[in-house]
Amino acid sequence: MSQADATLTAPPPARREKLVTADGTPLRRALERANRRRKLTALALVAPLLAFILIFFAFPIAQMMWRSVDNPQIVNALPRTLQALETWDGQGIPDEPVFAALHADMLEDLDRPRREQAIGPLGIRLNYELSAARSAISRTSRDVPNFEAPFSDAFTDAHRLWGQPELWRIIKREGRPLTASYYVAALDREYDEAGNIVQRDENRRIYVSLFGRTLALSLAITFMTFALGFPIAYFLANLPMRYANLLMIAVLLPFWTSLLVRTSAWIVLLQQQGVINELLVNIGLISDGNRLNMIYNQTGTIIAMTHILLPFMVLPLYSVMRTIPVTYTRAAKSLGATPWTAFRRVYFPQTLPGIGAGGVLVFIISIGYYITPALVGGQSGRMISNEIARHIQQSLNWGLAAALGTMLLVGVLVLYWLYNRLVGADSLKLG
Template structure:
């Protein structure tokens, strides 16, 4: 007992001595260690700040801005606030009463007094034109003539443009007179609002976006499957070759990266067109008649062929990196135990390549689902993808809200598919090298 008590007293003394340890400057050792640890953390964070700022600037902020544009809807609110206040109790059936037209005239006159760059009627006309054809001309023509209007204003507005006598225009103004809107997403799903404000399906000849999403998904799956069928034998052959020959083949695989994407796509146009190299060769060999040349360009076939060639390295590289780590002795051991070459490949070798297949498949699928240049050049009408429609709205129709809604839906769709893949397979099984 006495010996145990002495030991405990010695331990307590040692602990007390440790707490009294100080540095050469007289700072307690524990505090000095905490200060050094905090300094290291700050230094590590300072080193990461440039990369974090770069990611926020070129990746997170543009995506957030795109998602905001898909619901932003302040054009009408900024242009005619008095009119929207008068429309609050309107039933949406007959034309609004004289008070609404008088408020609209007051809003237009106030807007005309602003500097030209701050006038809001122009953006309002563009926004209304997305919902109803000729609405932009109605707003611009009426705004120019509003200074000469006299009461009663209802007849003056209807005389200025016929759309002011259409209840549909007023229903749109009331519905879209809010800071936020879901109209862009409604249009992106091939839906529209009816007279009662319910969301209904568009006419059959105006439904394009849902089918484009389906075509984009289908083409991406086909291209991913084609790159797998072509890339697996290439990667397998490279993995069993000596390193010297494998490096030579790796250069051939990477060679397309050294050539401009536009040049490669243009080369496929030369090869695939009806008077191109492939058709001419088939006619020369007598395989097809000159009158029955194959149509392989400006359609879905051209998109699949060109994009498979362009995205093939993204499948080969992950496969090769995984196959190179599989010991050949596994196959020899399976054969020595009585397995046939096919059984050994199917039950021993192939399961070990699944991480490479998953990584290559995810890379090719995600890249192809948002591809733009190649479908635009070789896809024609049947080979176009949703990215081409997004670009059209940004560059031609200038309907940035609808383009943002389509882009957001595409992003959410890709994230949902990746989440599903993670739940079924597991993202931790991916191996890129």
């Protein structure tokens, strides 16, 4: 009797029967079937945006990242030469068979229809590594049909670069479908004669310090937006809704003005003969010879970008502060805290999700900002994105631009990961 009771009250937990619906289908499958329609509808609603993001966002980014390592030019143009170079030890000038192979490669290329010729891209590619290489290639390729053996002399006569081991080392090193050389360049490094990666001469280092400056400027801008935005958000959050909405329009006003117009307005205000300098000179605060340099330098970038990005800090802060009831501060005061302690220990910690959201937003936007530094940054206020743009539009070294862009992307992701580890991204509140 007692045994039967025991089994009744405590059935073995492992022997749970599979649940089925009234007609015998497993419950899980029935549930899936019931939910499928809803899932399909949801998918259909999301599909247009998903497709848009895939085509115009994910795909270009993947393309860009691919470009930073893609290296087909030498492999396409000089297959025989690369084969002949395999035995070369990298010292001195290669032997005659290599030059013969080069001759054969170039001759074959000249026979191809113009669109498919690989010599042009080859010159451009080699020029990234060695500045005279492009003219060497193009001049030589014109004369190649007239060359006669021994080809080593013919080539070195046509252009002196063929007599330099450096060019051959580059051809051998970059004669692979994938390359790290864009990243090597983006990190201010180069290959030495033995093929080791070493730092560039000090006067040729650009990108690392530019990355550092971009980081520092972005941090400064983030801090400035916080320092200016926090009091505004606090003020707005404690106003009656009517007035708060009205003043919020003032905060959002910059969004409704063209970026170019706003930036130009800063030029009018800040330049040497600008409104502020004129005013300071006229009231005698500074002399005419000591006009302040407030634009075309870092100061200009920080001022203009702080102005532009301020709403991105104010909005999340405001939305978080709105939800903090006044009773918390009151409770703190009733418990004996001075107004400052109540603010510091009770109010401020509750605004941290807003500060985090605003900070991450402003920082990530500003680290990739382009137009404002380009217009008001001058030389010292330039950021990494301006350098990327220069390589895309002017020097046409897309591989290097892609490498810089990828590094920027990875850097932002790493910083975001760090933020997530330290603060927790789920505490972000964007409004």
